[in-house]
Amino acid sequence: MKLLNKLIAGVGISTLLFATGCTGGSSETSSGSDGGSKDKVVLDYWHTYSDQEEIILNEKIKPLFEKEHPNIELKLTRMPYEGLKQQVVAGVSGGEAPDLMRMDIVWVSEFAKMGALQDLSGFEGFDEVKNSVFESPMATNLYEGKYYGVPVNTNTKIAIYNKELLEKAGYSEAPETMEQLVDASEKAVKAGAKGGIAIGGSFSWAFLPYFWSLGGTMTNEDYTKFDGYLNSPESIAAVEEIAKWQKDGLVAPTVLGGEPGTWDGMKNNEYLMIDDGPWFYSILGNEEGSKFKPEEATVSGLIPAGPGGSSSVIGGENLVTFAGSEHPEEAWTFAKWMLTDEPQRLMAEAGLIPTNKETANDPEVIQNPIVQKYVKQLETALPRTPVPQWSEIEAVINLNFEKVMRGEMDAKKALDDAAKKADSLLQQ
């Protein structure tokens, strides 16, 4: 009993002291940065850069920007992915959202609809910025005619083939058309490959490149109608084609969440083709002590062209400002600056593809032939429908696509149903 009392008292007091020290310390530093440099505006910036990218951000981008804009200080906070959307929701509703955030392109219109983001279209120099960047990534910031962000880096997926299996299938170069891809897959599977075409899952990011290249469409041009597009004869034919591959055993188990995963299957010479972003090369290439050398063991190419040409899906991040920010002007200053040539060049060092057209097309910036293919693919890559209801609509489409792949629903019925539901969600 005495022991318990002592313990509680002891721990209690010591922690109280320690805690007071801590909080005292932290409040000091924050007031110090406010008071010490009189009119300095501190911009809170949440980002999700990776390790290597963060180093460039901290050591090059930040000093450079602060040198050019001595009245602004960047406070960088790296956020984990897990539960990030919840964090933003909590921050926004509590009035404690950061000034700036680099967020996934598909989130922007959702948060814009909520009223959480600042409309950037009216800021000084906006049109110049808009014209300097690629059109498709820019379009992901659009909500009801206004832009709520600017694209800070972009990416897409290209086709990556296992060299050994490709050779076994009798190809020395990446297939250029869907027919060639199917042919190569058939031969590879016959030669013992576990999978020909490794579609990463039954969700839009994974299957859209095939759907689009095979001629499918999602909506009309201004993203207001799914009916007649998502279930057009071309779209139905595209899904039927993928379903046929699945039936013929050409598609890897990954499409239904099976193992081995795409990277695993590629590493172990089990899958003929996967599709992935530039991180496939940067992450696996930087791995110390790994026997797998992605650039040597694989052959890359554009997504094979079908009736819809060669089309892939756009990923990447946009830079947004929150509506609650006290320093929208300064935040815009940073966003605008971040899209200029020099910072774009710096981030490209870490393998991020610039959105600034000039920078991206400068052969000096992107010398790596693989990254050049990504830039090439971007010319025809499409964004996932940039509407605020996308998460919900996507869930509907994914579910029906999965049902088709499992043979539980035929393509026409699945797409008709999805188009109807998607349109009714759009009305909300």
Place this chain on the structure above:
Amino acid sequence: MLPKVKNESDHNQQPVMTPKQKEPKKPKPSKFMKGLKQWMQVFPFLFLGLTGASVFVIYPLIKGIVMSFQDYNIMPGAESPFVGLENYAKAFSDPAFRYAVRNTFLNTVVTVPINWFLGLFFAVLINIQFVKYKITFRTLYYLPIITSWIVVAFLFRYLFADGDNGLINYLLVQVGIIEEPISWLQNQWTAMIVIWLFHIWKTVGWTVVIYLAALQGIPKELYEAASIDGANGLKAFRFVTIPMLGPITAFVIINLVMGAFNIFPQVYFITNGGPMGQTEVLQSMIYKQAFNNFNFGYSSALGVMMGLTIFLITLTQQKKLGKQRFM
């Protein structure tokens, strides 16, 4: 130090819920004064806990309930119009809701009894006098509880990977129990089994720990008395241990039911509702409605319905809690 065996009679307190039969004639003010006096007495002890609970638990709860009748907008200062029962009605036309309800109930029906039995079973075994390395056993049984949900969820997805790359398939094939690897997570019922197994694996240690603490509280004298009466071993267990564990069992069952209803990382990180939404549960639906779809009102309505259900299901156990007089 040890609590002595105590007889039932002398409680100076009565559960308030039981009506006091002999008081109706007393004038109201005095009853009020009595209540006030009682509150004055308890206040210094209750004050902090009540404040904490009111501010951080009850207030958000009330807000949540209100939210469930609104088309809620989280923006500060934004308008959130009341929509009556619309959010509640929406659930019943939502096909995902049917799966979620079915799976949540199934999970409760399957895991609660198993969890309860295994927890009690292992606690009793560890508590047997001749068993050595008690601390080691307890610690190792407790390991799953203290590991991050997210990490062990991924660990399980990895163990139950399909093909022969998952440890479970690998072992089963090696031992010869199955010939072909099972696609655990790609089929509805095998995926459910993985979710249940994971849930039990992760939480059984909690039941063990609670029952061990409760077993420790049983006075040795009771066993001695039983032994004099000729009851040993299983008999002593039947006539001493089980009745003595009665009240804590109510606590355990309520918690297990709540845990089974709140199953979330088990589903969200292992199958994410798949295949084809067939393993979705209420909690993962609540989460997705709030943070994927920003339907905060609908999400809250689902939460309120779930809370009411748990409350009703555990009502009989709750009554037992009120009468915790077991020594």
Place this chain on the structure above:
Amino acid sequence: MKGNIFAKIIVYAFLILGLVVFITPFIYMVMTTFIGDAYSLPRPNEVFTAVPNLDNYETVWNKNNFFRYFMNSLLVAGVATVGSVFLGALTAYSFVRFTFPGKELLFRVFLFTMMIPLVLAIVPQFTVIKNLGLVNTYWGLWLLYIGGGVVGSTFFLRGFFETVPKELEESILMDGGGNWTIFRRIYLPLSKPALGTMAIFAFSGTWDEYFVALTIIKDEAMRTLPIALMMFQGKYASNWSWIFAASIIAILPVIIIYIVFQKKFVQSGHTDGAVKG
């Protein structure tokens, strides 16, 4: 006696069987940490042939400010545990020792709050913390952990407190002691196993807590361990060896706390009994 040995064998067989089931996943997890490149999960034969080494542990320890976050977590979870146990004991005592109008109703309300899953509770909670000016302080975090946890700890401790014999109070009352003395001299010491167990739950709960900590604490330097752990998860690929190694490091303090509290509190109740009996 033979029957006894037979019984022993059966008991141990069950215990060990249970043990195998509970720790096999961990053993596999530990073995995975010996593998260097685990962006895709390694296969059983790779795992079984991996040579034990601490490389990944070293990498993890030196990455993402892991050590700093580790210390932060110790502080956060330590204070939260002491506070939760104390406040829980006090509140449970109020429910056990006193009679007051509305007691059972209040208790039912407490219970009900535990049953409703409020994914959005963080919003009003955060607003309160903000109005108190405690965003980005450990005080805010502690208030939320202790205040928000009081319902559960009361629920837990109440059951155990009810078992404290009422006769013992009389001697205190006769000595002129009041309610506080009874709390300190009788309820706390007699409920050591329950308080110890409660402390373990409180510690492991706060040690693991990720979301609230990330919401309240805005400074990277003040973050806690679960956040560091999640930082190892990338958007496109995660190095599983690192994540598993970091998790193994993260559970060590909880194991230590667990063993210490078991020995000091939970088991001591037992030995006392044994000595007396």
